[in-house]
Amino acid sequence: MHTLKQPPQRGIKPQALSPKILIAEDNLVNQKLMSLLFSKLKIQVDVVSNGQEALDAATVNNYDMILMDIQMPVMDGVEASCKIKERLKEAAPVIIALTANVMNGDREKYIQCGLDHYLPKPVSFEDIKMTVAQFTTV
Numbered sequence: 538m539h540t541l542k543q544p545p546q547r548g549i550k551p552q553a554l555s556p557k558i559l560i561a562e563d564n565l566v567n568q569k570l571m572s573l574l575f576s577k578l579k580i581q582v583d584v585v586s587n588g589q590e591a592l593d594a595a596t597v598n599n600y601d602m603i604l605m606d607i608q609m610p611v612m613d614g615v616e617a618s619c620k621i622k623e624r625l626k627e628a629a630p631v632i633i634a635l636t637a638n639v640m641n642g643d644r645e646k647y648i649q650c651g652l653d654h655y656l657p658k659p660v661s662f663e664d665i666k667m668t669v670a671q672f673t674t675v
Contacts, residue, residue: 556601556673558582561591561617562635563609567658571604574665586610588617595621600630601673605652607636615650622651631672635660 560571563586575582583598585591588605589612595603603621607614614634622629634647634655647655653672656664 555580556669557599558669558673559591559594559598559600559603559630560584561586561588561603561609561614562606563587564606567606571660571665574660574662577662578666578669580669588612588614591617592620592624595630596624599628602631602633602669604633604635604656607634615646615652618647618652619650633668633672 558575558580560568560575560582562568562571562584568584568586572582572584583594583600585594587609591603591605591614592612594600603618605614605618609617612620614636618632618634621632629651631653632651634652635658636643636655637658644655654668656668
């Protein structure tokens, strides 16, 4: 697991039974896999297929965390993350980059846009479980 920055200080939410999570992933198989992994944690998720949909969903829902695929159509994950952080400022959720390849300079690009963490693909159940525990109040 690769942490880009320290987890943001988040207060305990009253009556929080489960974190509100958005998955932004264009690949249908990966969407189903991520949904299955979260269902094992008894966490329901919302799923969108591109960065623009992620931006739209993040501005109308109060997500605790977004798992953001980096390479997507319409708007890529980095641009969507930058816009979410810019638009929501302090109210922005934790954004976790999902990527199959971490090349030189990518980590810095993620930090610059305010991404909080990244997970390499393929993502394991343990990675998901640890990330949820680290960045949300379950």
